[in-house]
Amino acid sequence: MFQYLWADLHIHTVLSPCAEVEMIPPLIIRRARDLGLGLIAVTDHNSAENVAAVIEAAEGSGVAVLPGMEIQSREEVHLLTLFDTVEQVLAWQAEVYAHLPDLKNDADYFGAQFVVDATGEYVRTNERLLSVSTDLSLEEVVTRVRALGGLVIPAHVDRPSFSLIVNLGFVPPDLDIPAVEIFRFSREEEVRQRFPQLRGYTFIRSGDAHRLSEIGARTMFKVAAPTVRELDLALRGEQGRRVEIAKTIASFK
Amino acid sequence: MKLREIVDALDLQVAAAADDLEREVSGGYASDLLSCVMARAQAGNVWVTLQSHPNIVAVASLLNLAGIVVTEGSPLDPNTIAKANEEHIPILTTPRTTFTVVSQLAALGIRGVD
Structure with missing residues (x-):
């Protein structure tokens, strides 16, 4: 009944201005397969326009793909938002776009934002400035994503910037999040020692991959299926589901 | 200098804990990263931030700060105001920038922690 899935829930594509041009659907899926990952999430900055292409590229590969986005809240906190369907993530994207400033991306400064198809071919350029804060608060992001049936995981909380812990000091007590993410090179015990305020929160470790070699980071989910509801249960350690971070840190070559 | 004198001199709006302005201000600190505030701000400081x-x-309550100046008219969550009233932490608001507020505080003789 249960599957054990190695997962990387934080992967950028060429839509993210800071991602390498190699971050196209077929190469992401090939890399995920090579690493034995059973589950990935596509989480570009404040946009989901390449999600459907990665899902299409994953067909028949054995890699499950969750639609997602990495949101930048008003407090400059990065949050992984994960969903089950493309419809859900596009509904969320519409809300997010309405809360981004109406500014154009400067591709020379930030990098280009490419929308591609399942083969990685160029479709169009997203001209909107994505590397910027929405005017949604942390709480508003969590409430809205939950209402759409999604899941929120604060990203790279142990990094020096765009981190919930660095920017806001601690997790607000009633925030409806099941877990926090630590950086790809971080060890759980060391992060727990450094940030005792994270006691009680489950950790995942993700690649925050902006290039193929950064995919991995090795978090294992014991779930009945790769769905948001199952991940939520696993992150809360309920109904026999659970999550575990690999003891070793993969070398990123 | 008392917090009330700062409110008057800088023409700040009092958004919360209006009855707690008699506190003596020991100095000032400015940052938008709460982890840095937790590490460096001192008891009795006025803290300037747009967070x-x-x-x-x-x-602010943990560090026993005198009060918080929220700059650039940053929108206050009703929750923030309710908690500040409960904890007796004055929240003072202004449309001006952190830079301007800090320079005005310095002109009043408020010094940093370093």
Whole structure:
């Protein structure tokens, strides 16, 4: 009944201005397969326009793909938002776009934002400035994503910037999040020692991959299926589901 | 200098804990990263920030700060105001920038922690 899935829930594509041009659907899926990952999430900055292409590229590969986005809240906190369907993530994207400033991306400064198809071919350029804060608060992001049936995981909380812990000091007590993410090179015990305020929160470790070699980071989910509801249960350690971070840190070559 | 004198001199709006302005201000600190505030701000300091999340109240309360100046008209969550009233942490608001507020505080003789 249960599957054990190695997962990387934080992967950028060429839509993210800071991602390498190699971050196209077929190469992401090939890399995920090579690493034995059973589950990935596509989480570009404040946009989901390449999600459907990665899902299409994953067909028949054995890699499950969750639609997602990495949101930048008003407090400059990065949050992984994960969903089950493309419809859900596009509904969320519409809300997010309405809360981004109406500014154009400067591709020379930030990098280009490419929308591609399942083969990685160029479709169009997203001209909107994505590397910027929405005017949604942390709480508003969590409430809205939950209402759409999604899941929120604060990203790279142990990094020096765009981190919930660095920017806001601690997790607000009633925030409806099941877990926090630590950086790809971080060890759980060391992060727990450094940030005792994270006691009680489950950790995942993700690649925050902006290039193929950064995919991995090795978090294992014991779930009945790769769905948001199952991940939520696993992150809360309920109904026999659970999550575990690999003891070793993969070398990123 | 008392917090009330700063409110008057800088023409700040009092958004919360209006009855708690008699506190003596020991100095000032400015940052939008709450982890830095937790590490460096001193008891009795006035803290200048454009962060308006409810966590600012918990941090100010933990450190026993004199009050918080929220700059650039950053929108205050009703929760932030309610918590500040509960914890007796004055929240003072202004449309001006952090830079301007800090320079005005310095002109009043308020010094930094270093």
